[in-house]
Amino acid sequence: MFTFINTSDDLVYLNKELLQCSHVAIDTEFRRTTKDNMKLSLIQLNDSNEIYLVDCLLVKDPDKTFTFLSSNQVKKIFHSCKEDLEALCSWSNNEILNIYDTQTAHALLGGTFSISYQDLVKDKLGLYVSKEETRTNWLKRPLTEAQLNYAASDVFYLIDIYGLQLEEFSAARKLEWLHEELNGSHLLTRKTEFSRDRLFVI
Secondary structure, three states, X not given: OOEEEOOHHHHHHHHHHHOOOOEEEEEEEEEEEEOOEEEEEEEEEEOOOOEEEEEOOOOOOHHHOOHHHHOOOOEEEEOOOHHHHHHHHHHHOOOOOOEEEHHHHHHHOOOOOOOOHHXXXXXXXXXXXXXXXXXXXXXXXXXXXXXXXXXXXXXXOHXXXXXXXXXXXXXXXXXXXXXXXXXXXXXXOOOOOOOOOOOOOO
């Protein structure tokens, strides 16, 4: 189940809700036609209680209505976040702060860096996540039920994985190491300053 957000008024209300959260799982669906041309179609969000799907083709002028992205009080949980950050920054014109990347965290815990979200869910939770809609056309409207369910599934387990990884960091006595990475990353997430050179959990 999910709530569909397709108006600016709905986005304003959602933003107020997300600003009250300690952490939010995020994923995006987009289409890149060239290196510098990325069109954001959908944002998926999980606040632990509910999943929201934001239709970025219908919501206009989000830069002043999606400010939770810049809040240092809300942890944003991604998996392999580099292109997601680029898409979000381009669409919202907001700096994205307080980021946690489950793929990078997996590597810091001794796993492979390039593990997919589907494989991480299978490894940590023993569950299968479909990949069938990965290459679908996310710019075509209306989106199908299969597309929407697939999109929602991409954030359904992220918070569970985040919690398990924090437990692993604590058990391995690596929380201090994690905090050093959180405070020491030089990843820049402004639209005009996006860095591809270094990506850590931040």
